[in-house]
Amino acid sequence: MFKHMTALPPDPLLGIAAAFKADSNPKKVDLGVGVYKTEDGKTPILTSVQKALQILSNTEDSKSYIQARGNQAFLDGMEKLVLGAGNALLDSGRVESVQCPGGTGSLRIGFELIKRGNPNAKVWVSGPTWANHVAVIKAAGLETAEYPYYDKANNQLKADEMLEALAQLGPNDVVLLHGCCHNPTGEDLTPELWTKISDLAVEKGFLPFIDIAYQGFGVDLETDVAGVRELLSKVPEALIATSCSKNFGLYRERTGLLTSISETSVLAGAALSHMLNIAREIYSMPPSYGGATVGILLADEALTAEWKAELAGMCARMIDLRALLVNKIHERGVEEDFSFINRQKGMFTFLGITPEQVKAIRDEYAIYMAGSSRINIAGVSSSNVDYLADALAAILKK
Ligand code: PLP
Ligand code: TYF
Numbered sequence: 566m567f568k569h570m571t572a573l574p575p576d577p578l579l580g581i582a583a584a585f586k587a588d589s590n591p592k593k594v595d596l597g598v599g600v601y602k603t604e605d606g607k608t609p610i611l612t613s614v615q616k617a618l619q620i621l622s623n624t625e626d627s628k629s630y631i632q633a634r635g636n637q638a639f640l641d642g643m644e645k646l647v648l649g650a651g652n653a654l655l656d657s658g659r660v661e662s663v664q665c666p667g668g669t670g671s672l673r674i675g676f677e678l679i680k681r682g683n684p685n686a687k688v689w690v691s692g693p694t695w696a697n698h699v700a701v702i703k704a705a706g707l708e709t710a711e712y713p714y715y716d717k718a719n720n721q722l723k724a725d726e727m728l729e730a731l732a733q734l735g736p737n738d739v740v741l742l743h744g745c746c747h748n749p750t751g752e753d754l755t756p757e758l759w760t761k762i763s764d765l766a767v768e769k770g771f772l773p774f775i776d777i778a779y780q781g782f783g784v785d786l787e788t789d790v791a792g793v794r795e796l797l798s799k800v801p802e803a804l805i806a807t808s809c810s811k812n813f814g815l816y817r818e819r820t821g822l823l824t825s826i827s828e829t830s831v832l833a834g835a836a837l838s839h840m841l842n843i844a845r846e847i848y849s850m851p852p853s854y855g856g857a858t859v860g861i862l863l864a865d866e867a868l869t870a871e872w873k874a875e876l877a878g879m880c881a882r883m884i885d886l887r888a889l890l891v892n893k894i895h896e897r898g899v900e901e902d903f904s905f906i907n908r909q910k911g912m913f914t915f916l917g918i919t920p921e922q923v924k925a926i927r928d929e930y931a932i933y934m935a936g937s938s939r940i941n942i943a944g945v946s947s948s949n950v951d952y953l954a955d956a957l958a959a960i961l962k963k
Contacts, residue, residue: 576696576697585597592931592952594933596944597933597934597941598941599748600816600943601811601879601912603882604946611814611872612871612875613871614814614858616862616871617862620861621861631851631853633844633849633850634664635662635664635822635851635856639863640663640664642859642862643807644662645863646780646863647790648660648794649787652794654826659827659829659830659832661825661834661837661840662822662825664820664822665806665823666821667819668778671822672823673701673704674840675804675825676701676705677705678804678823678840680706680707685708686707686737686739687708687737687738688702688710688738689712689771690702690709690710690711691712691714691727691741691747692711692712692714692715693714693749693937694743694748694749695743695748695749712730712740713730714727714747714750717915720915721752722755728762731762731769732765734769738771739773739774741774742762742774742775743775744776744777744779744789744790744792745793746779746782746783747910749913749935749937751906751942752908756791756792759793759795762796763799766796767800772803772804773796773800773804774803774806775796775805777793777807779811780807781812781877782876782879782883782912785877785880786876802825802827803826804823804826805825807821807822807823808821812876813858813859813872815858815859819852820852823840883911883912886943889947890954893951897954897955898958899958899962901917901961913939913940913941914939916938916957918957920936922961925963926956926957930956
């Protein structure tokens with residue numbers, strides 16, 4: 566059966582983590598995988614999440630199966646978080662959500678749902694996008710294509726080209742949009758672009774599929790999804806894959822949800838039945854622990870307030886680190902202007918250096934980043950920023 570199988574290379578991003586771990590250089594810096602880190606390089610469990618976990622472990626009295634769509638408090642709380650508590654969609658009967666294993670699991674169920682709705686649908690992703698997007702779309706048997714998004718040479722959006730490309734699309738197309746904190750570029754759609762894309766979706770009939778993996782990491786929980794909410798208020802149909810990995814720090818608990826917005830409540834019921842059916846064919850039902858924890862947290866006002874404060878703290882730290890890094894690089898007198906880093910949002914930014922320079926900074930300074938020159942801002946700290954800026958300046962001046 567498996568005689569003809571050859572080994573695949575590791576996921577490039579996860580491969581960086583392994584290479585970093587194996588490096589014995591005491592000055593090594595990990596700017597690779599997108600995991601939030603504190604000043605001392607740790608990824609602790611949030612205090613609010615700890616408390617919710619404690620409540621769960623004190624009260625959980627069975628390991629029997631949970632309902633197929635997942636934890637109800639989790640689904641209700643997360644729908645309110647993403648759509649906004651007063652959103653008319655919540656009472657419209659057009660919204661259905663299913664708890665899935667992480668943002669990735671939510672994406673996969675979403676693409677499988679699209680495949681059932683229209684096997685010939687083509688999914689358009691931003692150029693560039695999170696490397697795993699294309700793999701997940703293809704695994705669901707759908708075709709992918711790229712719409713222009715980021716101009717790497719000038720560190721800015723390709724706004725006009727993007728709108729031109731989207732204006733060519735129609736009802737057989739799906740457009741995958743990053744809700745906020747674009748991975749890998751950090752360059753988000755402006756409010757004006759969200760309006761224009763919403764109008765195009767209505768006019769041309771393509772399906773918006775929104776990936777929200779970093780709500781609260783850009784500006785704040787509300788501002789980050791303002792564009793998403795505007796789009797959802799206009800379009801007849803949409804899908805949303807939401808991850809709790811980053812903003813609740815629940816990475817390994819595989820916590821997320823797929824939300825479908827349908828034209829009518831009858832169609833919403835049909836979509837829900839298919840989402841559940843697809844999940845049943847793959848893993849039956851979602852893991853319970855992460856969803857139950859978030860469900861407890863979001864149903865408790867005090868815990869929610871504590872979580873929001875912790876999230877705001879992570880967000881503020883990344884904004885401060887952006888400014889610190891830009892200042893430190895410019896202090897070294899490099900010619901290039903890195904101020905675009907301050908405009909960008911969330912965990913990631915493209916430094917814009919060449920693959921050769923990425924290799925050189927890794928080989929000579931043990932500074933690890935994705936081959937695209939994407940860095941995880943949370944990997945910068947006040948103790949490594951001077952070393953990092955020195956290394957970058959040296960590499961750039963060569
Ligand atoms: N979508 C984007 C844009 C991401 O960056 C990530 C990364 O973690 C995910 C989805 C997947 O998140 P999860 O770890 O919850 O599967
Ligand atoms: O882009 C990142 O770094 C995060 C984490 O296969 C990640 O989204 C990276 C690769 C992967 C799964 C998660």
